[in-house]
Amino acid sequence: MTLDQMKPGDECRIVKIDIQGITGQRMLDMGFIPGTAINVIRNAPLMDPIDIKIKGYMVALRRSEARAVEVNPS
Amino acid sequence: MNKSSNEIVVALTGQPNAGKSTIFNALTGARQHVANYPGITVEKKTGTYRFNGHKTIVIDLPGTYSLTSYTQEERVARNFLLHDKPSAIIDVVDASNLERNLYLAFQLAEMGISMAISLNMMDVAQQRGLTINTKQLSNELSVPVVPTVGNKGTGIKDLREVIEQISKDKNASQPSLHLNYGKTLEPVLARIEKHLSEDMVISTHYPMRWLALKLMENDAEAQRLVRKHAKNKENILGNVTRERELFQTEQKQTAEQAIAIRRYEIAGGIVGRCVKREKEEEQTLTDRIDRIVCNRVTGPIFLAGILFLLYYLTMKIGGEYITPWAWKYWAMLRDVIANLLPAEGLIRSLLLSGIVDGVFAIMNYLPIFLILFLLIAILEDSGYMARIAFIMDRALRAFGLHGQSTLPMILGGVVMGGCAIPGVMATRAMKDQKARITTIMIIPLMNCMAKVPLYILLVSIFFKNHQAIMLWFMSLITLCIALIVASVMNLTILKREESEPFILEMPPYHLPTITGVVRRAIERTWLFVKKVITIIIAVAIVVWVFITFPGISNEKIAYYDGEANKFTEMFIEKTGEDNPYAKLLIGSGLKEFGQYWDRYKKQRMSTKNKNALKEKFNKENPEFFKIVNRGKGIDGKKDKQAKKIYGAYKKLDKKLKRLSIIRRKEVVYVSFAGRFGRFIEPVTKFAGFDWKTNIALASSFAAKENLIATLGTIYSVGNVTSGETLAKSMEEDTSETWTPLHALALMLFVALFPPCIATLIMIRVETKSTRWMLFATIYPIILGFIIAIIVFQGGQILGLTAIQVMIFLSIFIFTILTAIYFMGGRPAAMKIE
Ligand SMILES: Nc1nc2c(ncn2[C@@H]2O[C@H](COP(=O)(O)OP(=O)(O)OP(=O)(O)O)[C@@H](O)[C@H]2O)c(=O)[nH]1
Numbered sequence: 001m002t003l004d005q006m007k008p009g010d011e012c013r014i015v016k017i018d019i020q021g022i023t024g025q026r027m028l029d030m031g032f033i034p035g036t037a038i039n040v041i042r043n044a045p046l047m048d049p050i051d052i053k054i055k056g057y058m059v060a061l062r063r064s065e066a067r068a069v070e071v072n073p074s
Numbered sequence: 075m076n077k078s079s080n081e082i083v084v085a086l087t088g089q090p091n092a093g094k095s096t097i098f099n100a101l102t103g104a105r106q107h108v109a110n111y112p113g114i115t116v117e118k119k120t121g122t123y124r125f126n127g128h129k130t131i132v133i134d135l136p137g138t139y140s141l142t143s144y145t146q147e148e149r150v151a152r153n154f155l156l157h158d159k160p161s162a163i164i165d166v167v168d169a170s171n172l173e174r175n176l177y178l179a180f181q182l183a184e185m186g187i188s189m190a191i192s193l194n195m196m197d198v199a200q201q202r203g204l205t206i207n208t209k210q211l212s213n214e215l216s217v218p219v220v221p222t223v224g225n226k227g228t229g230i231k232d233l234r235e236v237i238e239q240i241s242k243d244k245n246a247s248q249p250s251l252h253l254n255y256g257k258t259l260e261p262v263l264a265r266i267e268k269h270l271s272e273d274m275v276i277s278t279h280y281p282m283r284w285l286a287l288k289l290m291e292n293d294a295e296a297q298r299l300v301r302k303h304a305k306n307k308e309n310i311l312g313n314v315t316r317e318r319e320l321f322q323t324e325q326k327q328t329a330e331q332a333i334a335i336r337r338y339e340i341a342g343g344i345v346g347r348c349v350k351r352e353k354e355e356e357q358t359l360t361d362r363i364d365r366i367v368c369n370r371v372t373g374p375i376f377l378a379g380i381l382f383l384l385y386y387l388t389m390k391i392g393g394e395y396i397t398p399w400a401w402k403y404w405a406m407l408r409d410v411i412a413n414l415l416p417a418e419g420l421i422r423s424l425l426l427s428g429i430v431d432g433v434f435a436i437m438n439y440l441p442i443f444l445i446l447f448l449l450i451a452i453l454e455d456s457g458y459m460a461r462i463a464f465i466m467d468r469a470l471r472a473f474g475l476h477g478q479s480t481l482p483m484i485l486g487g488v489v490m491g492g493c494a495i496p497g498v499m500a501t502r503a504m505k506d507q508k509a510r511i512t513t514i515m516i517i518p519l520m521n522c523m524a525k526v527p528l529y530i531l532l533v534s535i536f537f538k539n540h541q542a543i544m545l546w547f548m549s550l551i552t553l554c555i556a557l558i559v560a561s562v563m564n565l566t567i568l569k570r571e572e573s574e575p576f577i578l579e580m581p582p583y584h585l586p587t588i589t590g591v592v593r594r595a596i597e598r599t600w601l602f603v604k605k606v607i608t609i610i611i612a613v614a615i616v617v618w619v620f621i622t623f624p625g626i627s628n629e630k631i632a633y634y635d636g637e638a639n640k641f642t643e644m645f646i647e648k649t650g651e652d653n654p655y656a657k658l659l660i661g662s663g664l665k666e667f668g669q670y671w672d673r674y675k676k677q678r679m680s681t682k683n684k685n686a687l688k689e690k691f692n693k694e695n696p697e698f699f700k701i702v703n704r705g706k707g708i709d710g711k712k713d714k715q716a717k718k719i720y721g722a723y724k725k726l727d728k729k730l731k732r733l734s735i736i737r738r739k740e741v742v743y744v745s746f747a748g749r750f751g752r753f754i755e756p757v758t759k760f761a762g763f764d765w766k767t768n769i770a771l772a773s774s775f776a777a778k779e780n781l782i783a784t785l786g787t788i789y790s791v792g793n794v795t796s797g798e799t800l801a802k803s804m805e806e807d808t809s810e811t812w813t814p815l816h817a818l819a820l821m822l823f824v825a826l827f828p829p830c831i832a833t834l835i836m837i838r839v840e841t842k843s844t845r846w847m848l849f850a851t852i853y854p855i856i857l858g859f860i861i862a863i864i865v866f867q868g869g870q871i872l873g874l875t876a877i878q879v880m881i882f883l884s885i886f887i888f889t890i891l892t893a894i895y896f897m898g899g900r901p902a903a904m905k906i907e
């Protein structure tokens with residue numbers, strides 16, 4: 001599954017990041033590391049971007065980017 | 075950087091929103107822009123302080139999550155550390171986000187510069203129930219750790235001491251922190267390092283291990299360094315590529331992934347050992363606020379409410395209550411200045427009509443700006459700005475913009491009364507190059523504060539009964555046009571620019587500090603005032619020259635002087651030789667009386683204590699006083715002769731004033747500016763602009779503030795100083811020729827008119843491209859002219875009122891906008907690099 005398929009309230013763990021270059025690097029830098037837990041908090045009013053909690057802080061990302069994050073629901 | 079033996083240079087680094095600028099301000103007492111919005115500081119800023127006799131230079135670097143070379147901020151921060159070699163680094167770490175912040179700290183330590191950590195936001199960490207063992211943290215990292223609370227100034231003294239220590243004794247403080255990247259990476263790094271160290275030049279210039287790591291990460295900038303400095307470049311780079319490929323096939327992940335994972339592993343370990351969580355994480359206040367503020371239904375309502383409040387407070391409170399109140403004081407100040415100037419002649423005219431009135435016409439709007447800046451500062455400091463980006467992203471993305479375009483657009487004046495310059499500058503926080511250029515190009519279409527006075531002026535004359543609606547219309551229509559322009563540009567000229575990921579941190583909310591907010595509002599207002607005083611003065615002089623020279627012919631001058639004399643003679647005749655007061659008003663006496671009369675009238679209007687004023691003027695000249703007091707002495711005794719003079723002089727005064735208006739108009743008509751305005755009138759008349767308007771528009775190119783100032787000069791009647799009197803004289807002057815339709819066309823043209831020169835310079839700086847600057851100059855003229863013509867001609871041909879035209883235009887534009895939104899609004903397909 002990928003992160004954009006998760007619903008608000010869902011929890012999951014990162015399996016891997018399927019994107020390289022600047023987007024992938026930024027995700028790594030911000031703590032999107034395999035094994036890390038993610039809480040999906042909410043959708044924006046127009047359903048995109050999504051707001052998630054990772055490593056104790058909140059971050060918003062677009063669905064198009066979230067699709068590159070492979071996760072395991074837990 | 076030049077370092078004398080006594081000077082210390084410290085660089086402040088850290089992740090976005092960690093509090094670097096706050097610490098910078100606390101250290102230096104400077105006023106660096108602070109906001110609860112990641113990416114506010116986008117270039118390095120310098121400040122100094124003295125400590126124990128040492129001069130310490132502090133550099134506030136932009137916040138970065140990492141030190142790659144993908145983004146401009148990272149390059150700025152990294153290149154400074156690499157090339158300017160500061161004496162020490164202070165890494166400002168957000169204690170409530172320790173793990174992620176350590177990730178950057180490790181990379182800083184690898185740059186081989188003395189370093190200490192300012193463990194900031196200790197209060198936030200505490201609130202969250204985190205206890206951090208700073209001593210152990212310091213041991214594990216082997217760098218000094220100073221706990222701080224930046225916005226309260228806690229720990230700043232300790233920080234200063236540590237800075238001195240680590241810069242003084244270099245060796246002791248070299249970060250001995252040496253990250254071990256594990257069995258798979260270390261051997262590779264060692265091989266590359268060895269290879270690099272064989273090269274004489276590169277090994278003395280750069281920290282070897284750092285360079286080896288960056289090369290493994292496939293960092294373009296590091297490769298460039300090798301190419302530039304190493305003799306053996308082909309060999310080194312070829313080697314690195316082989317190592318990278320080998321690593322990837324063996325480990326099933328890229329080297330940069332492995333490196334990041336390892337850094338987080340170590341950071342996680344340290345956090346586990348140094349941080350104790352005392353209470354289970356409960357729902358924070360931020361979570362609870364976000365539930366309402368980012369909610370699907372209440373979120374947009376809240377946002378609209380905030381924007382409405384912004385409007386209401388600036389326009390209503392600022393515009394209707396504070397501005398008139400403040401004007402009294404401006405008028406007083408202007409009179410003081412006017413009295414200091416030489417009594418008559420060209421110089422006075424230049425100084426007074428050209429400069430003083432130009433500046434004061436703008437100062438009139440100062441209260442509005444101050445309130446706007448206060449409100450924006452509150453929004454920024456609260457943390458709400460990131461939520462605006464979150465809420466707005468999907469809507470704005472449909473037009474090729476970005477959630478982060480919201481702040482620059484608001485600063486530019488989506489809500490009336492911004493300024494394009496801070497707007498353009500604020501786009502620097504945007505990572506997405508394509509969206510950024512688009513944003514920069516449309517910011518000048520917003521309603522900057524220099525356009526607002528003209529709107530208010532015209533609306534108050536021509537749309538008396540619909541003032542608020544018209545202002546709303548102006549801001550909505552400009553926004554809609556801007557969005558259409560943005561999407562057209564995105565599909566055409568910007569097609570090939572690079573797009574970037576949207577990964578935006580949502581900082582926790584906090585209560586803005588009063589000092590912080592007030593400080594920033596005053597600072598921004600001051601920036602504006604400075605601009606007024608520099609640019610406006612320069613332009614005011616030029617404009618004055620253009621509308622004053624070459625001047626009317628000598629015969630004309632003689633004619634006007636003759637007329638004035640005739641009036642005066644008539645006055646004396648009428649009052650009669652036998653009138654005792656008439657004698658006082660012969661020759662220079664008349665002029666003296668004129669000044670006395672003007673002074674008395676003016677002071678009477680502004681003072682409450684009329685009796686004291688009467689006493690004063692009576693003391694000065696009891697005869698004059700009887701005249702100006704309508705033939706009554708201070709004792710209340712009536713004097714028929716004096717009353718007669720009063721009536722006659724009043725008539726004379728009116729006649730002379732009218733004469734001077736006609737004369738003034740003729741001067742403008744034959745002036746250089748008048749010639750130019752008339753020259754292009756045949757074209758501009760299609761949009762309803764006469765030559766006077768043309769002059770004003772041309773002068774506004776230098777700075778929008780001039781628009782109203784120039785109109786003020788052209789329509790000036792005696793002493794035009796306030797917007798109010800300008801409104802009156804325009805009304806008198808234009809009521810026959812101007813219709814609301816003229817006003818609407820002009821407002822729309824001004825709304826789309828090219829940005830002022832200062833903004834264009836900023837655009838050049840931000841885009842680093844003269845082509846974009848020229849584009850930003852030319853397209854608004856064409857667009858604005860087309861729309862003005864459509865409005866003016868359409869309205870005239872179809873016989874519509876301005877309000878009807880406005881409604882049709884809104885429907886038309888809104889339809890296009892909706893079409894774009896639903897056509898171009900589908901989420902862009904993901905691009906995998
Ligand atoms: N509670 C608390 N707030 C702080 C502290 N230090 C700074 N702040 C606030 O945190 C926010 C961010 O501070 P800045 O100084 O703008 O952060 P920065 O690191 O310069 O951010 P960028 O320039 O965007 O990278 C501001 O609203 C500050 O008032 C602190 O120790 N405690």
Ligand SMILES: [Mg+2]
Pocket residue numbers: 094095096107108114115137
């Ligand atoms: Mg800053």
